[in-house]
Structures are given as C-alpha cells and as structure tokens.
Amino acid sequence: MLPPGFASAPARSSYDVVIIGGAIMGSAAAWFLTRDPDFDGSVLVVERDPAYERCSTAHTNSCMRQQFSTELNVRISQFGAEFVKTLHERMGGDPDVPRLSIRNFGYLYLAADQAFAETLRANWRVQRAAGAGTELLSPDEIAARYPFYALDDVVLGSINTRDEGWFDGAALFDQLRRGARAAGAEFVADEAAALELAPSGARVEAVRLASGARVACGCVVNAAGPRAARVAAMAGIDLPVEPRKRFT
Ligand SMILES: Cc1cc2nc3c(=O)[nH]c(=O)nc-3n(C[C@H](O)[C@H](O)[C@H](O)COP(=O)(O)OP(=O)(O)OC[C@H]3O[C@@H](n4cnc5c(N)ncnc54)[C@H](O)[C@@H]3O)c2cc1C
Secondary structure, X not given: OOOOOOEOOOOOOEEEEEEEOOOHHHHHHHHHHHHOOOOOOOEEEEEOOOOOOOOHHHHOOXXXXXXXXXXHHHHHHHHHHHHHHOHHHHOOOOOOOOOOOOEOOOOOEXXXXXXXXXXXXXXXXXXXXXXXXOEEEOHHHHHHHOOOOOOOOOOEEEEOOOOOEEOOHHHHHHHHHHHHHHOOOEEEEOOEEEEEEOOOOOOEEEEXXXXXXXXXXXXXXXXXXXXXXXXXXXXXXXOOOOOOOOOO
C-alpha cells in the first residue's frame, strides 16, 4: 500500500518540471515553485522510497546554526531561520500549520590551539558583519556558563544562541509536502532510472521511471541527496557528491 499523498503512476505524460527525490529538498523545491506567482507550470515529484525510511531527511537532528565562514552561508541560514519561524504565516495562517520556533541552545565550537582560535576569530568577524549573534568566549567565560565542561586544553570558544539550535524539522518537512500537494504538485512512488537528453545533449527532455513509464519534461531538478551523483551521471554529468555514513 502506498503512503498517503503518493500516486503509483504519473497522471500525465509530460510535466514542466520533474523533481527527482521527494525528501526535504525536493519537497521544498516543489513548494517554492508552486507558490511562485511567476510559475504556472506542472510539477511532478518522483520518490523511490515514499515511506522515507532511508533518506537523510528522516535521520536529521534538525539543528541549524549561523556559524559559518562565508557571508553567503550565514545569509542562507538566516533565511532558513526566518522561514522556520514564519512557517505558519507563509502557509497562509492555516490553523493546521504549527507555529515553529528554534530552541536556541547554540553550537559551541572549541579551539584547542591558537591556529584554530584565529579561525574562530576570523569566522566571528564574518558572522558579526552579517548580523549573527556569535560570541567569542574565554575558557573562564565558558566555565561560568557551562560548568560541566573540562576545559584544560581549550583556549577559545565560539557560540551563538540566536537562531541556532533545534527546530521541528519533521513538521517543516510535512508542511512543505502538504503545501506543495495542495498547490498542485504530484508525488509519485517510483524511481528515476534514466534520463533522455535532447539531441543537442544540452538538456534533459524526459525521465524514464523504473516502472517503465516515460515522462517528458521541461526541466529536471536533481534532489536525490546522497544519490545526486547517480542521477547526474544519467545525464552524463560528473557531480562531485559522494555518500558518507553519518551517525548521531
Ligand atoms: C544522522 C544525520 C544527522 C543530521 N543532522 C543534521 C542537522 O542537525 N542539521 C542539518 O542541517 N542537517 C543534518 N543532516 C543532514 C540533512 O539531513 C540533509 O542535508 C538533508 O536531509 C538532505 O535532504 P535531501 O532532500 O537533499 O536528501 P535526502 O533526505 O537524502 O533525500 C533524497 C531523496 O531522494 C530520493 N531518491 C534518490 N535517488 C532517487 C531516484 N533515482 N529516483 C527517485 N528518488 C530518488 C531518496 O529516496 C530520498 O528520499 C543530518 C544527516 C544525518 C544522516
């Protein structure tokens, strides 16, 4: 039996956009596309594991941080935090959409030598300039706030307790899927098995599914997570993404 919201076969033979992978990135792509007033096309999301047993999204700790070394990453994360905190409003104030918040415990980075302490200071300058609330802490300041740490080998710490911590990622994922479906995106339980290129070789014109169906498309979004390189290879593209095991 298919999980709710999934069809066993696409309703049409052609879509403007086919998204391969229906976890958080694919569902977000579908949600943003279907909400875009400048987009009135059709969207198909193809997901090989519709129970989401094995995707990264089902295993995430759902923590976000603002501590990055480049301004762009800080800005992306600021947008992410804003998106989470305003999800209810962004979903039209629907009473069934929860109001999410971030539990701001912060990530505490610890430097055990001066070289890494200098990296933390450089990152702090980037983050502060972008408006993040990162603080540098001496070992004494860390001990005052977090007396349970052994700090003998620590020379500097860096923490941000604004928009940095845990949020309900499962609820966000659920709402993106519901929202995308409500706005017309179709989700199908199948696997993208091959991509057909246009004669020029410059664009994908159809996706072949493992069930045998052929779906013509205007464009393809590769949201296959750790399998993204496999999908890219179907279009002859060498994508430098490889799966690595991650534990919690
Ligand atoms: C243990 C763990 C903890 C983590 N903690 C955090 C954290 O605290 N904070 C954070 O920001 N990130 C965290 N992450 C990373 C985060 O989970 C991922 O970055 C994110 O979920 C990636 O989403 P995705 O949609 O790109 O990929 P995925 O969730 O892996 O989804 C890809 C989907 O594509 C589907 N797919 C693949 N190939 C095909 C195909 N050919 N046809 C159809 N479907 C296909 C798969 O079935 C899958 O559902 C963690 C990851 C792990 C594993």
